[in-house]
Amino acid sequence: MAKTRRRGTELAEAILRAAADELAEAGYPGLTMERVAQRAGTNKNAIYRRWPNRAALGVAAYRHLAADTLEPPDTGNLREDALALLRAINCGQTSPAARVLRGLLTGVGDEPELREQLHQQAAEGGTKPWLAIVERAVARGEARPGARHPRVATVALVLLRNEFLTRGLTTVDDAVLVELVDEVYLPLVGA
Amino acid sequence: MAKTRRRGTELAEAILRAAADELAEAGYPGLTMERVAQRAGTNKNAIYRRWPNRAALGVAAYRHLAADTLEPPDTGNLREDALALLRAINCGQTSPAARVLRGLLTGVGDEPELREQLHQQAAEGGTKPWLAIVERAVARGEARPGARHPRVATVALVLLRNEFLTRGLTTVDDAVLVELVDEVYLPLVGA
DNA sequence: TCATTAAGGTACGGTCCGTACCGTACCGTA
C-alpha cells in the first residue's frame, strides 16, 4: 500500500515471478491473467502492455521456472550416470515443470514463434547433460562413437518425457527408469 | 425438420460423429459444446445427459476418430517395414489425430479415468503393428529376440510422437523418419 | 514547474462451460 509505485523492469519481473508461481501451482490451465495481476499486485493492463496474450506470458514465465539446467553426473559408469539423470528429471524440481510443459505445448496453439521458444527451452536444457555423459562413456569405451548423435544420446530422456506426456503423471515409478536404461538405452548406446 | 425425433443410440452416435468431425476440423480447443450440438442437430442437453463434460466427450469422440488400426506392412525387410509404419503414421489420415491427441492430453486434465482411456487408445492401437514387424524380423534373424519387448519395439513410434508433441507439427520431414530408423531403431533392435 | 510517460482502477463485450426449467414428442402398457 504505502509502497512506491513500481515501473519498468521491476514491475515486469514481479509479473513474471507471479506468473511462474501460478504456473507451478495450477499449471497452464490455471494461469489466469486476473490471478497473475492480483498476485503481482497490479492489474491486467500492466501485463498486456508487455505480452500480447496469455500464451506469450506463459512461455516467458516458463523460462523463469525451468531456468535451472541439470548438472551432468559423473559416476564413472554410464548406467549410473543415465539413471542419475533420469531420477533427477523424475523426482527433482522438474516434476511440476512436466505438467506445465504439457499444458503449454497445447495452449500455445499455432503460434510458431512461441512454439520455437518452447522447443529451444525444452530441448537445449535437456540435451546437453546427455551429450556430456555419453562423451565420457565413449572415452571409456563404454559406448560406441555413434552414440554421440543427439537423437541417440537423448533417447532415454525422450522416452521418459513420453511417459509424462501420455500418462499424465508427474512422477514415474523408479522401476520404469531402470527398465528404460537396461532394456533400451544401454543396448542402444553400448559398445 | 420433417424428420422424426431421434432417441437413444441413434442420437448418441450422431453426437459422436459431430464431435469427431469438429475434432478433426478444429482440434480439441475448437471442440465446442454448442457447435457439436448444432452440428448434430440437437442441443447441449442431449450431450450432457450422456457425457459429464467436454473432456469426456472429447475422449469418446477421439475413439471414433482413431478407430482405424494400422495394418502392419510386410516388405520382408525390417528397415522398410519400420519406415512404412512411420510414414503411414506421418502422412496418413492419422496426422490430424496427432494434433487432437496433443490437445486431449492436456485438456483432460487430472481425471485419471479419462486419461487411462486415452492411454489405452494411443498405446494399444500403436503397439500392435510394431510387435508384428519385429516378430517377423526376429524370425528372419534380422532382430535380436529382446527386441520383442514392447518398449523396445515401439521406440521409433515414441520418438516420432515426441516430434509431434514438442514441435507441434502435424507432419514431419521424411528425412527425420529415415534418421530415426537408421540412427536409433535399427541399431537398437538389430541382431 | 510542467509536459510526458507509465502505472492503477474499473468497466465492458465476447466466448464458452455447465445447469436449470419447461414444453413436447416418442414409447410401452393397459
Added chain:
DNA sequence: TACGGTACGGTACGGACCGTACCTTAATGA
C-alpha cells in the same frame, strides 16, 4: 385408444475468463 413415464428440444442464465477501452493518478526528466 387413452395414459403416464421418459427422453428430446428450446431457451435462458450464472460464472469464469480473455482481451480492450477509457479514465485517473503517480513518477520522471527536461
